[in-house]
Amino acid sequence: AQTVTQSQPEMSVQEAETVTLSCTYDTSESDYYLFWYKQPPSRQMILVIRQEAYKQQNATENRFSVNFQKAAKSFSLKISDSQLGDAAMYFCAYRRMNSGYALNFGKGTSLLVTP
Amino acid sequence: DAGITQSPRHKVTETGTPVTLRCHQTENHRYMYWYRQDPGHGLRLIHYSYGVKDTDKGEVSDGYSVSRSKTEDFLLTLESATSSQTSVYFCAISDRPRDQYFGPGTRLTVL
Numbered sequence: 001a002q003t004v005t006q007s008q009p010e011m012s013v014q015e016a017e018t019v020t021l022s023c024t025y026d027t028s029e030s031d032y033y034l035f036w037y038k039q040p041p042s043r044q045m046i047l048v049i050r051q052e053a054y055k056q057q058n059a060t061e062n063r064f065s066v067n068f069q070k071a072a073k074s075f076s077l078k079i080s081d082s083q084l085g086d087a088a089m090y091f092c093a094y095r096r097m098n099s100g101y102a103l104n105f106g107k108g109t110s111l112l113v114t115p
Numbered sequence: 116d117a118g119i120t121q122s123p124r125h126k127v128t129e130t131g132t133p134v135t136l137r138c139h140q141t142e143n144h145r146y147m148y149w150y151r152q153d154p155g156h157g158l159r160l161i162h163y164s165y166g167v168k169d170t171d172k173g174e175v176s177d178g179y180s181v182s183r184s185k186t187e188d189f190l191l192t193l194e195s196a197t198s199s200q201t202s203v204y205f206c207a208i209s210d211r212p213r214d215q216y217f218g219p220g221t222r223l224t225v226l
Contacts (some may be wrong), residue, residue: 004157033213045158045205045217052213091157101146101209102173105157 004094007107013082020067021077021109023092031097034075035066039089039108044072048090051075064067070090079111087113118142119218121206123160134193136221138206140186144216146209147189150174150203152220159204164189202214 003026013019026033037049051059051068058066064082067076079086092106118141128134138147146165150158150173160173162181170181178190178200193200206218 027130043203045207045219045220047214047216050213095215101211101215102148102160102163103150103207103215105159107155108158 004106008109010110012112023075033095035093036077037091116196121218136191138189144210146206149191150205201225
């Protein structure tokens with residue numbers, strides 16, 4: 001089974017600063033998807049960003065970008081110009097191209113944003 | 116937002132009682148999933164469905180069963196609830212590998 005590891009249980013960032021959340025994964029597949037999900041206190045799971053493994057270009061969504069290192073099996077999330085509303089749990093997830101398309105999640109990183 | 120609802124949103128029950136959680140979608144997506152979320156574990160797959168009456172087990176399926184008689188509904192049943200099944204349960208839907216959308220979650224407490 002694929003494993004996803006988030007080594008930072010908690011992170012803190014000041015408003016307007018930049019923070020990077022780390023994620024590593026283990027797989028023998030060559031094609032797959034990687035995701036970052038945000039879970040605010042409302043508990044809703046919100047898709048932040050998606051990366052296709054066959055794409056060399058790193059995905060970007062407004063203030064959110066990833067650093068995808070396929071050989072190193074690393075997938076970090078960078079949040080620029082952090083806002084108070086970014087405070088949440090962030091989950092890294094892996095998904096195979098086939099096999100029912102289920103997600104394998106990391107244990108999450110709790111992000112605190114301070115004024 | 117994807118049209119996914121879960122019912123009930125909160126439930127408290129006693130050990131040994133049967134419990135059924137419902138997931139309803141209006142998106143006509145083929146794939147549906149049940150996950151549970153526990154502190155320190157992230158989200159873990161319980162069961163999933165790849166079509167009407169087609170289901171398969173996930174990582175933590177013991178003690179759970181599922182049914183899907185219609186495209187829009189995916190039911191998760193705890194035949195005899197235990198305290199270890201106290202958790203937050205999420206339903207998700209998908210029609211393509213790229214995307215998976217989550218429902219609002221159900222908080223279940225087994226006393």
